[in-house]
Amino acid sequence: MIDNDTELFLATAEVGEKIQAIHDYLGERNHPNGIIRFPRGYLRTCVEHRKKYPFIADHTLRSNIAYTLLLTDLFRWLLNRTDITGQAKEMIIKKEISSIGSIVESVTKCYLKGRNGGGQNYKYRSQILVDENIISEHLKEELDWVWDVRNGEHLLLLKQRDWGIYGMKECNRAIRALHKLRNSLNSHYEGGGF
Numbered sequence: 001m002i003d004n005d006t007e008l009f010l011a012t013a014e015v016g017e018k019i020q021a022i023h024d025y026l027g028e029r030n031h032p033n034g035i036i037r038f039p040r041g042y043l044r045t046c047v048e049h050r051k052k053y054p055f056i057a058d059h060t061l062r063s064n065i066a067y068t069l070l071l072t073d074l075f076r077w078l079l080n081r082t083d084i085t086g087q088a089k090e091m092i093i094k095k096e097i098s099s100i101g102s103i104v105e106s107v108t109k110c111y112l113k114g115r116n117g118g119g120q121n122y123k124y125r126s127q128i129l130v131d132e133n134i135i136s137e138h139l140k141e142e143l144d145w146v147w148d149v150r151n152g153e154h155l156l157l158l159k160q161r162d163w164g165i166y167g168m169k170e171c172n173r174a175i176r177a178l179h180k181l182r183n184s185l186n187s188h189y190e191g192g193g194f
Contacts, residue, residue, distance in 0.1 A: 003052060010076075015039075015188075016022070019036065019075075022034055023037070025170045027061070027086040037065075037071065039077075041076075042073065042077050042081075043070055043073045043074065044068040044069070044070070044073055045074055046063065046067065046070065046130060047066075049065065049066035049069040049070070050062045050065075050066045052061065052182060052186075053065055053107070053182065054186065054189065055111060055185050055186055055188075055189035056107065056110055056111075057110075061106060061110055064106075065103050065106065068099050068103055070098050071099055072096050072100065075092050075093075075095060075096040075099075076096070076177065078092055079092060079093070079096075079168070079171070085116040087163060090162070090163070090164075090165065090166040091162070092171070093167065093168070093170060093171045094149065094152065094162065094165075094166045096174065096175075097146060097149045097150065097166070097170065097171060097174040098149065098150045098152070098153050100150075100174045100175065100177070101149060101150025101151075102150060102179045103178060104143055104146055104150075104178060104181060105147065105150070106124055106126045106175070107181065107182070107185065108122065108126060108129065108143075108181075109125065111129075111185055112125055112128060115128075122144075122147050123144055123147065126140045126143050127140065127143055129184075131157055133179065134184055134185065134188045135184045136192050139177065139180050139181065139184065142176070142180070143177050143181060145173070145177075146174045146177050146178070149166075149170070149174070
């Protein structure tokens with residue numbers, strides 16, 4: 001049991017040394033005794049994630065959103081509990097933002113399904129949400145930014161190197177945009193929207 005910050009520092013130093021020793025011993029090979037137990041309780045449950053999207057009637061989509069959010073929980077753990085740096089850290093952040101972009105794309109398409117423009121492209125759908133006073137213009141700009149980053153998954157379309165672009169500021173920006181979209185759609189849905 002850790003009772004204070006000094007004990008926390010000592011524990012993390014010891015764990016870091018042990019993980020390094022495991023890696024030094026194993027190198028590139030795998031061994032069943034070299035599996036480190038992932039801490040329980042950090043990853044939220046799929047049930048918890050699904051409950052946040054009651055406006056999504058499609059159970060399969062709601063579940064797939066929950067699975068993707070589990071992945072973002074894993075990214076969050078790596079970013080918050082390890083000292084990973086450099087390009088590897090940037091790529092984790094890019095993958096988190098891209099995952100959020102995929103969720104936003106699916107949520108907006110599902111929410112507007114069967115409505116005028118609901119099947120159109122992503123930025124057209126985000127404009128419909130503004131036009132119908134479901135989200136603000138500022139939130140639309142944030143969601144469109146998330147979508148642009150998500151489109152960076154298409155490496156052949158990139159005009160610059162994926163270097164020096166993604167930091168925690170951008171990661172948190174994407175998370176805030178998703179939460180604001182979810183809250184806006186929940187409010188609209190609970191208020192008698194679609």
